[in-house]
Amino acid sequence: MKVGYIQTSPIFGEKQQNFDNIDLIISKTKADILVLPELFATGYTFSSRKEVAALAESVEGKTAGFLKNLAKKTNALIIGGYIENYNGKIYNSAMIVSKEGVLGNYRKIHLYYKENLWFEHGDMPLKVFKFKEFTLGVMICFDWFFPETARSLALLGADIIAHPSNLVLPYCQDAMVTRCLENKVYAITSNRVGVERRGGDSFKFTGKSQITSYNGEILSSAPRSETFIDIVDIELGEVRDKSINAYNHIFKDRKVEFYKNK
Ligand code: ACM
Secondary structure, three states: OEEEEEEEOOOOOOHHHHHHHHHHHHOOOOOOEEEOOOOOOOOOOOOOHHHHHHHOEOOOOHHHHHHHHHHHHHOOEEEEEEEEEEOOEEEEEEEEEEOOEEEEEEEOOOOOOOHHHHOEOOOOOOOEEEEOOEEEEEOOHHHHHOHHHHHHHHHOOOOEEEEEOOOOOOOHHHHHHHHHHHHOOEEEEEOEOOEEEEOOEEEEOOOOOEEEOOOOOEEEEOOOOOOEEEEEEOOOHHHHOOEOOOOOEOOOOOOHHHOOOO
16 A cells, blocks of 8 residues: 655645645645644644634634545545644644545644643544554654553554654654554654744754654655655555564563553
C-alpha cells in the first residue's frame, strides 16, 4: 500500500490560503493514506483563547469539507489536525477523513507548553480505526514523548500510526525509530516548516517529516525547511507478527506484574 505525508508551511489564520497551498502541492498524487501536520489550516502560535476559539470548528466544518475533497482527489484516507470546538470546549484534534466523509476524530492527550492554556486535554481513550485492510492509530505531536501513547495504539492493533505534528524540539524524528521498533509498527510523522512569532513566543518548526518502518528503517525524510510531499510503498505482513525471534515477542514478553502503573 502507498502511504505518505504533506509537509506544509501554514500562514497563521489564513485557512483558505493554506487549503489552496495544499492543493498546489498534491498535484496528481494518489495514495492510500496521506497525513497532514497538526493544526495545518490555522497555524500554531496563538496569543489568546479568544483567537483560538475564533479559528475553531466542529468536526463537520470547513476543514472537514476541504479534507473530504482532498480524499476524493487523492483517493487517500486523510489525517489532518484542526482546532475542534465541541459544545464550547476547544481541543487540539485530528480528523480522519475519506471521500465518504469524517470517519474518526482524535483529541490530543498530551498538551505541550502554552497549548495547556488554549486547549482542553483530550478526554477520550486512545482507539484505533479500521479502514480497508489496515488498522490506524492516531497521535498528535508531543504525544510521542509519552511512550505509552504509541504502545497503547500498538496493543489495540494499530499497523500504522499517523502522527500530525508541529515539532519544535529536535528529538522526535530520532525517537520515532525507537517507538516503531519497540511496537513493530509503521509511523508517518507529518511536520510543518516555517517560523511563527506571536504572543511573545517564537517557534521554528523542524520539518524533516518522516516515515519510519517497524524495523527502525527511515523510509522517507523530508527537508528541514521546505514544503514537501512523499509517498512510499509499505507491506503490512511483518507488523502483524509481534515476535522478534523464536523466543521473544514484544507483547507476550512484557512483565506487567513488575511495572508500576499510575
Ligand atoms: C507540539 O506538540 N506541537 C510541540
